[in-house]
Amino acid sequence: MTAYEPVIGLEIHIQLNTKSKIFCSCSADPWEAEPNTQICPVCTGHPGVLPVLNRVAVEKALRLALALGAEVAEVSYFARKNYFYPDLPKGYQISQYDQPLATGGALPLENGRRIRIRRLHLEEDAGKTKREGGRRFVDFNRCGVPLIELVTEPDIRSPEEAAQFLTRLRQLVRWLDVSLGHMERGHIRCDANVSVRPKGSQSLGEKTEIKNVNLIDLLRPAIEQEIQRQIQVLEAGGQIEAWTLEWDEHQRVLRKMRGKETEADYRYFREPDLLPIVVDRAWLEEVAAELPELPWEREKRFQEEYGLPEYDARVLTTERALADYFEAAVKAYGGSPKAVANLVINHILRLMNEQRLTWDDLRVTPARLAAILRLVDQGVIHKNAAKKLIPLVQERDQEPKVVVEAEGMAQMQDTAALEALCARIVEAHPEEAAKYRAGKKGLLGWFVGQVMRETRGKANPQEVQAILRRLLEG
């Protein structure tokens, strides 16, 4: 049996997080707005209106292009993609065709493999239609929301790589503040072109296109299924036809939408209502100067500079705000970065997740986190107490020290008092003390527990253990 190798390319639409739409001043985030409330004559294609390009959309596209190392065209053009559909009010979509904004570049996967980018261009989104009670309704809110279309070369070799590409792209667009990147809201929409070929072959087989696999968890099984189907067809001596497929979420299978013969002719031509996009050197340099360190660069630096394990570095660079938070805390603290990483990963992220906090909501600032770490270092609180302290600092929006005092969370610093307490506990439990002395060493923990209960956790358990051992064995 021949061994096959999948060849996968992705076509991804990214919704930009601009304030206004790409060609008018309506809000570009119509999520959850009542149907047809975020519209105007321009985005609903009234007679006589003209599009006016939103410069911020171009800037965001430039940011992504530069981050991917793509080549930005000095002059690029908008074109009309003509077709009829009720959710497309002008009967054409303003897109870019023969001269896109940027070409080339690549996105690195975790294993370092670079997935090349073919092109990246700007376009407007269409609206939505739905059927209800035998009638069809159209919501134009999404019309004119700015999108970047990004097309990869067929460099992806497995469903896992495809999923990883999408995950990393999502991370990047959020990192660059290009898109909110909520996949469940359709901010990132993905079509996959899939073909297979005998391993080692350099030629490309006929491909099929899987439409609208917009969740990472969907992309993987959909591509996997299609690879298996194609291999079966080829093994049975058949030929792959250039179908367009869609994912049926109910049955969790791919279905054929249409064959190649019904492929539309969009009669592209240059949009006469818009001037060419001219990106001069100065503009490009300005965007480049403001480009942040990329997530994978930062991940590497966290390992090298702070000695973090790969896992920690990766987690801490999933989001730019998180990475910024971590680094600010490291600087404020001045101690072990790994200790900071532990607190952030184990406690801060959990807190944010449980309480559904945004970075703006977070009251445990990097300075306060550093203060907590210092309290541990100084022995004022035990390191396990941080778990309890962090939510309290968040809740009260107070300095950790203030919270520790108010809650009486400080460890017992008075050794004499602690010794007296331990002695009282040993005296009060002669039977257990006898058993311990007879060799049942496991009872030491039980004694420690008694002391800790009496002190309501404020004693340093290591210290308690040492005192008890001395009392019981001495």
Add this chain to the structure above:
Amino acid sequence: MDYTATAWDIAQAVRAGKASARDVLEAVLERIRAVEGASVRLLAPGEDPEALHRQHPGVHAFITLTEERARRQAEAIDRRVAAGEDPGPLAGVPITVKDILTVEGVRATAGSRILYEYIAPYTATAVARLEAAGAVVLGKVNLDEFTFGSSGESTAYQPAPRNPWDLDRVPGGSSSGSAAAVAAGMGPLSVGTDTAGSIRQPAAFCGVVGLKPTYGRVSRYGLIAFASSLDTVGPITRTVTDAALALQVMAGPDRYDATAATRPVPDYLAEMHKGVRGLRIGLSPDMFRITYVDQATGELVETRIDPEIEAAVRKAADLLADLDADIVDDVPLPHLEYGIPAYFVISRVEAASNLHRYDGVKYGYRTPEPVEDFWEMYRKTRGQGFGLQPKVRILMGMYVSAAQYSQRYYERALRVRTLIRRDFERIFDPEGPYRLDVLLGPTTPTPAFRVGEVYGDTVLMQYMDQLLVAANHAGVPAIAVPAGLNRQGLPLSVQFIAPDFREDLLLRAAYAYEQAVGGPLPVPSRLD
């Protein structure tokens, strides 16, 4: 002030408090009642527009009269004058608007059934600027459906406008109602549009002035698009002064039109009076003939233009030479004859796309018949809503922009367009062999033709625009100026063409000529 007053005279009188905007308006409304004729409407099946015209003979310029709105505007102007405020340079001037431009709250039909009862939610920039300058909108005037025509006859709203100089003749098109209204004394200024001569040709047929500005000089926002890369908005007036006055107000950048030029707008009225001494004015032999495809044989046929028109142009050159202009003969425009075929392709590709939006989903006409699905709704709506001309153009546009033909037709037409543009660059090049300031030529190859004479021959109809379309391809400004009457009493017209954004030169030549030829034509007496 009576209905024959020019925009300049009205504005001066109203601003000085010597006439009230309300009185000026009433005089013009009175005139409209006297000469407008039938009330224009969508034809019922089987109805004969000619019968409607005979029943109520007249000019039939208006699709929508906005009398009450106009009264409110006029009264507001009068209040401003009374309060000592500046009512604007067009204070109290009653204007008409070609029904391809939007006016907020007023229906915009584009001369088509498919926009029936569509009420525009905003005002076109050019119109808004005129209103802000004190103009009073009388109403929306008729046109060829979606501007697709050169006679005015293809409108869905009938009877179509007639030529005020001879009611059996067409006023030209597509700004048919605009030129007819201005010529007939129904408002001294109309806002028209020109994609391949649609301002200048009807202006020529009706004996009025029509100015097509440089592409981008006047915002297209609110102009219902035909061929977006060729469409321009400009004034139709009885005098060159009024054209200058109107352009002054309409021109300039617009935040709603990215293709509107940001170049500063000169003082046209001041420039206009500078005379033609030392201006280099060219004549081209290529403007005295037209070339077209004979429908029967498919051969290219060349014919000379009407001899009376040619004579009028040569006479104009003599008059300007007497004013010390330098006349440059034999200026070549070798690609002029390809203007119409290239225009056929480019305009139809853009038109087909621009007309996609009329689908019955959002506004305008929707088929009242039951439908299976929205595809059938599309087919029926567009089938019933569009007239013949849009359908012909959509079909051809779809064809020549299809992936397999686009190279052969569309790309090629764009190259022809570049060549025409270079013809003009060469003759206007200050370092070149001709160094022209303006080009002088005829506006149309013939005077106004009879109703029904050319209509139906879509191809011949468009070759009527051969001398006009070059300026649209090249983007340069052009003006049509009346050149007296021919032996039959029909208006003749000459055309001036200037380099990009040199409307100032255009107006200098046009004004000098208008004065030399004996002033503007009067409102034709035959109507009374």
